Amino acid sequence: MLHLRFILRQIAGSRNQAIIFVFCVALSLLILTALGGFSGSVRRSMLQDARQLHGADITIHSHYPFSEPLLKAIHDYEQQGIVQGALVNEFYSMARNPQSEKSILSDLKVVAKGYPFYGKVRLLSGREFSKVLSKGSIIVDQVLLDRLQAHIGNTLQIGSTLLTIVDVVTLEPDRPVSFFSFGPRIFIAAEDLERLDLIKKGSRIQFKYLLKVHDPALVDRLGEEFSAMTVPPQENVKTFKNADSRIKRFFENFLFFLSLIGMFTLVLAGIGIQTSLYAMLRESDYTIAIMKSVGATNRFITLHFMAMVMVLGTCGTLLGLILSSLLQLYFPTLFASILPANVTLTISWNVVFEGLVLGTIVVALFSFLPLLRIKNFKPAFIFRKEIEKSGGGILHYSAISIIILFFIGLVIWQLEDVKIGLYFILGLCTLIGLTALITEGLMLFMKKNTARSLVLRQSFRGLFRPGNATRAIIITLSASLAVIFSIYLIDHNLRATFIEAYPANLPNAYFLDIQPEQKTEFSTILGREAEFYPIVRARLASINNKPINRTQEREKRGDNMAREFNLTYRDFLLKDEQMLEGENLFGNRINALYSRGEVPVSVLDTVAENGDIKVGDLLIFKVLGLPLTARVTSIRTRTESKVRPFFYFVFQEKSLKDAPQTIFSSVRIDGEQLAIIQNTLAARLPNISVIDIGSTVEILAGMMHKMSSIIQFFTSFSIIAGLLIIISSIFATRMTRIREAVYFKILGAQSSFVVKVFTYENLIIALSSALLANLISHIGSWLVCRQLFNITYQPLLGSTAIMTAGVIVLVITVGLGASVSILRQKPIAYLRNERQD
Amino acid sequence: MSPNALEAIQLSKSYNVDSRQITVLDRVSLTVPIGSFVVIEGKSGSGKSTLLSLLSGLDKPDSGKIRLCGTDITDLSEDELAPFRNRTIGYVFQSFHLVPSLTAFENIAFPAELNRDPQAAVKAKELLHRVDLSKRMNNFPHQLSGGEKQRIAICRALINSPQIIFADEPTGNLDSANGEIIMQLLLELRQELMTTLVLATHSREISSKADAIARLVDGRIATSSEKVNL
Known part of the structure; x- marks a missing residue:
């Protein structure tokens, strides 16, 4: 029989911890339902109605006029009234x-x-x-x-x-x-x-x-039939069932990334649930000891505290759902300009149910270890207020194993990809492991630190107060801050490279589709020297006679080898190119190649890496359906990653001069001049398209900034989890802190001394977290900028300092805010309570 | 300068419990001469600890005046009292009240460091040696026995050479053998440093060693020996 009044009194007795527990549960529910609702809405509105997104049952794509047999087959079916x-x-x-x-x-x-x-x-x-x-x-x-x-x-x-x-x-x-x-x-x-x-x-x-x-039943069969008639790889048949649009890929990737952040926050909220419940139970130590000493069984006590967890879990769940609904109201503002107009953001009952189930499992799993402590708790606590170290035992390790397995399963299920899921877990473990390792080093340093200043020494000592979740706080805060700050650094570095410091010597206007016979007139209109690049459009059919697996390639998250490439011809390196492999672009055995019906081709390192292409490999391209057999004679690399034209595959002129081609040109023109040229070209050579790179890059940067803001918004939930753990840790060590404060005061310390000790303690936590986050984010961002984007890395020292200051202010404010009641404690009140005990 | 270490005049203190007012001390007056050892004796609940907390400035009386070592501490604020306590008073508690996160040595040195005494470490080591706990200097409180904890607490109370020591049932949590050792130590050190000692106890044995005894009954001093003026 459960004693409801006992449960409610226990909650009332540790209301501060109870509030933190409720907030942590609410946070986990919020992140699950908000992200689930958002993903669901986007998927429902634009991804699920594939027919509408596709505009048809079957779509046949090509960059060239359709082949005759295919057109004939379509017309036949049209005449029969089938399509x-x-x-x-x-x-x-x-x-x-x-x-x-x-x-x-x-x-x-x-x-x-x-x-x-x-x-x-x-x-x-x-x-x-x-x-x-x-x-x-x-x-x-x-x-x-x-x-x-x-x-x-x-x-x-x-x-x-x-x-x-x-x-x-x-x-x-x-x-x-x-x-x-x-x-x-x-x-x-x-x-x-x-x-x-x-x-x-x-x-x-x-x-x-x-x-x-x-007849909908015929869609697949007809799709296959038309596919068999196409000229691969230039003609491509897709049904609405297997279509994979660029938009779909974009949103899948974006939602996927948000899911990763959601998982990360969920783990942190789980840690918060565990810490706050430990704190609650610690406040009930005396009650538990008395109950045990008068004969209450472990089962009886555990059941009551489980009921308490359930009551609080329900409150947290309800709060989470309310907050989630409120957050949905903000989503249209947050996602403005990137969401399709037809998307209505709503939380479906499915998402709520899913959130409830997951939330309950998270609460149950993370509550298990603290509740297990009840079992190991000895009634002798009444006489010796010392807690024997809990932990160990089959149940303890089983619980930890179940938590780990649950999260692995959850990650894989949410990300819908076993390999990526495992990579994510590995990445998360690396991030947390790295922060844990550095934190451990810092803690060791702090433990051995014998600062001359008494206040500072006491602050260092305070970090090792029993029950203080110093490690958990530093790891949580630094890991989440590292993610947020990395996104900020990468975003700003990309902006700084491509927009704010758009180099004056780089072309800012691209001219597409210039016909060879228009080159002279185009040059006259342009009135200046321009760079001309011939372009032949082609697809890669095979590498070393191994056909490109188009389905597999299209599923790749990055660039894929199945797309159409722009081939060019020239016999020199561009200003920003250098040879990586091979003595020159086309090698020294050109004639031997031609005699075998092969042509030499130079490949850019990025595509070589993507397609695992090496010097000497045989590539077969399809140009308008006709094969072009090329032998890789060199690998080039780019020395800078600026907005400058570049080509993956460079041929000799004689290899491509007879292929259908257009000319691409790029030039540097100031804004007003560009408008005039655009207008003249539209009037005289209307087939030539002009891309204003400056403004296009700005639009792209705006989008990038918007997306990074959204990611930062969701990552900020993990900061909230970190702050909740701080508050929870302070509440968990409330009695110890009060005791310290009282002893300090009795021994002659003024209130300011105690405030200083607590402030410095929070300052050390904030500084350690911020420095660790800075270290990880700078190394990570540097690697991304240098290795992935190949751009100069700016450490943005001003922003780094602002972030560090922000973290310090936030942690100290939250820490001191949670310590107000401790600081106000009068020594005599504590001593009187001690005497009564 | 006043020949008295402590003068308490008409001290009263009561607490409200469930809208009932319970008077713990009722117009208690007390004068303790410099260098004396005074015991406040009484049964449990007689108001000994409350009187000690008022006399030592840890609590405020509802009415009355307290002069401690020539300073009227009655109306001093918590932050004015703190440095005064640090320099003038030493405390020894029944529950030791050592800071758990500090080692034995650090606990002893703490009040001297607060007082910015450059000799804090030297003094702490001397005191540790004096109480025969040099080997335990780096141990934390939870690694010490009850008797050791109380010896550390006594050292801590003495490090700033206070003019007066307040001890609240210092042997209350110890077995008789350890209690005996602690009392012996406390009295020896008091003698060496010529410090006034005000000690609350219900032990007749300890009272018998005092220069004077004030017996509390229901919040009032019932009897006193010659050196304590009512």
């Missing part, structure tokens, strides 16, 4: 407003009747898309109107023709976010494609055939 098809072409081109004399690079989408088969293109007027878009008209993004100072009814020059703006698009079902685009959207009717005169040889146009299959 309905719609051609869509996507490409970038300049759009010019003749009235305002302004032009802009735009993302054109030429669509045939029927598009989209699933979902709706929403227009500002509310009218039906299919009824509005007709020959001679265009539907545009609001951004385009703003940038070109145009209005509905105006005409824009696109390519060689003038088209009238008839409406504004507000949502595209198959493009839920627009931040991946270099320019605003323009919808054009398929009937106008020819008139545009923009499809030239080698232009970067995406040909898409959308197919609606009337």
